[in-house]
Amino acid sequence: QQYDFGMIGLGVMGRNLLLNMADHGFAVAGYNRDPSKVTSLKEEAQGLQVYGTSDLKDFISKLKRPRALMLLVTAGPAVDMVIKDLLPLLEPGDLVIDGGNSYFADTERRAEELTPKGIHFIGVGVSGGESGARFGPSMMPGGSKAAYDVVRPIFESIAAKVNNEPCVTYLGPGAAGHYVKMVHNGIEYGLMQLISEAYDILKRGLGLSNDELHEVFKTWNEGELKSFLIEITAQIFLQNDDKTSGRLVDSILDSAKQKGTGKWTSQCGMDLGVPLSIIDIAVTMRYVSALKKERVTAAKVLPGSTPKFNFNGDKQAIINQVRDALYFATIAAYAQGMTLLKVASDTYKYELHLGEVAKIWRGGCIIRATLLENIRVAYHKNAQLPSLMVDPDLSALLLQRQESIRRIISHSVQAGIPVPGLSAALAYFDAYRTDRLPSNLIQAQRDNFGAHTYERIDTEGIFHTHWN
Numbered sequence: 001q002q003y004d005f006g007m008i009g010l011g012v013m014g015r016n017l018l019l020n021m022a023d024h025g026f027a028v029a030g031y032n033r034d035p036s037k038v039t040s041l042k043e044e045a046q047g048l049q050v051y052g053t054s055d056l057k058d059f060i061s062k063l064k065r066p067r068a069l070m071l072l073v074t075a076g077p078a079v080d081m082v083i084k085d086l087l088p089l090l091e092p093g094d095l096v097i098d099g100g101n102s103y104f105a106d107t108e109r110r111a112e113e114l115t116p117k118g119i120h121f122i123g124v125g126v127s128g129g130e131s132g133a134r135f136g137p138s139m140m141p142g143g144s145k146a147a148y149d150v151v152r153p154i155f156e157s158i159a160a161k162v163n164n165e166p167c168v169t170y171l172g173p174g175a176a177g178h179y180v181k182m183v184h185n186g187i188e189y190g191l192m193q194l195i196s197e198a199y200d201i202l203k204r205g206l207g208l209s210n211d212e213l214h215e216v217f218k219t220w221n222e223g224e225l226k227s228f229l230i231e232i233t234a235q236i237f238l239q240n241d242d243k244t245s246g247r248l249v250d251s252i253l254d255s256a257k258q259k260g261t262g263k264w265t266s267q268c269g270m271d272l273g274v275p276l277s278i279i280d281i282a283v284t285m286r287y288v289s290a291l292k293k294e295r296v297t298a299a300k301v302l303p304g305s306t307p308k309f310n311f312n313g314d315k316q317a318i319i320n321q322v323r324d325a326l327y328f329a330t331i332a333a334y335a336q337g338m339t340l341l342k343v344a345s346d347t348y349k350y351e352l353h354l355g356e357v358a359k360i361w362r363g364g365c366i367i368r369a370t371l372l373e374n375i376r377v378a379y380h381k382n383a384q385l386p387s388l389m390v391d392p393d394l395s396a397l398l399l400q401r402q403e404s405i406r407r408i409i410s411h412s413v414q415a416g417i418p419v420p421g422l423s424a425a426l427a428y429f430d431a432y433r434t435d436r437l438p439s440n441l442i443q444a445q446r447d448n449f450g451a452h453t454y455e456r457i458d459t460e461g462i463f464h465t466h467w468n
């Protein structure tokens with residue numbers, strides 16, 4: 001038998017995507033060097049048209065020609081190694097898809113290396129974790145449109161659906177798909193940081209128990225904040241710990257790891273001159289969290305105010321303000337990420353339609369949220385929006401909540417609870433809406449000490465002054 005699609009790398013993502021394809025009636029083959037991974041695939045694939053092997057030649061020979069195969073291996077050198085092994089076995093016209101979290105410049109380079117050999121190469125961001133891969137991910141393909149069209153029916157049938165529309169669409173040439181996935185992850189870092197700050201405020205500032213935290217997040221997930229990350233956060237507070245009689249969340253070390261996609265997003269923002277302060281601070285806070293030992297020492301050396309909110313009256317009113325502050329900052333985080341996509345699209349000629357990006361993020365992916373429908377509509381109305389923050393509907397949502405985020409940040413600062421993500425969101429909003437920033441002084445200083453010149457507000461041209 002010949003198979004429609006092949007998967008190289010049968011870790012949980014590769015295996016689940018393959019099973020998802022098989023569920024949708026496609027005959028699929030999987031390859032992994034490690035035979036135990038092949039065995040697990042076969043065990044889970046009972047009754048489905050799934051072939052598994054640890055023999056690369058055998059795997060390639062089982063695929064219908066022209067072949068379509070996806071790599072789901074660890075991003076980085078492993079991708080190049082697999083491509084090197086594959087090349088002698090492939091023929092012109094075959095399609096290689098990289099479904100990992102590859103760095104976009106690597107995708108660009110790989111496409112350039114493979115195209116002259118007649119091999120099509122497309123980079124696809126796949127989001128949704130284990131269960132997304134198994135039951136419906138969001139997929140972000142970029143590269144050759146003609147090559148994408150070959151696998152489009154498979155992708156559209158396995159992707160998550162929102163209003164019966166698949167959460168996958170061709171995004172643009174080159175590494176557009178992997179770039180969009182990187183920014184997805186940058187936004188993911190920002191949102192996770194913001195949610196963790198809300199948790200800190202509710203837990204240490206207001207003294208909420210895990211059961212109360214569950215209730216608060218569950219309620220939030222029924223309103224405007226409805227999203228995958230809020231939903232799992234609500235669930236997390238209920239998980240019991242097997243080792244203690246308490247809740248698991250309280251036994252987890254407060255040191256957050258990362259695989260690099262958030263950092264890449266920040267670096268790309270710096271490269272293109274796009275402010276991404278919420279994402280930057282989210283990456284920074286993962287580093288701060290990693291300094292566990294130093295923090296434990298510093299906690300004794302640098303005592304501060306007690307992390308209890310000082311307020312009179314209604315706890316629920318404060319909880320609602322935290323909700324509004326989180327929503328405000330969430331809008332700002334999406335605004336920063338989407339603006340990076342806009343600038344990157346202009347720079348790298350990705351021809352991105354930001355409304356389409358928002359559309360395929362509405363389901364399946366980690367940052368799926370009802371807010372993405374508002375974002376889709378905003379770009380549908382005006383594809384050239386310089387920032388989501390000035391869209392008439394989204395700006396109204398921000399303005400209604402600015403008082404809340406100011407209050408919550410003030411309370412947190414007083415109580416010594418770090419809220420760098422919320423603060424970055426508000427400062428970005430305040431800076432963006434300031435028609436005259438103090439940067440005139442920076443220009444004066446630059447010209448004063450280094451003759452770096454300045455422009456004037458009243459006359460065109462470049463000026464330099466011999467400062468007294």
Ligand code: 6PG
Pocket residue numbers: 101126127128129185188257258259260261262365366
């Ligand atoms: C997804 C996720 C996924 C990513 C994790 C972990 O879209 O399904 O973004 O691709 O690997 O979020 O990322 P970190 O280990 O860097 O936190």
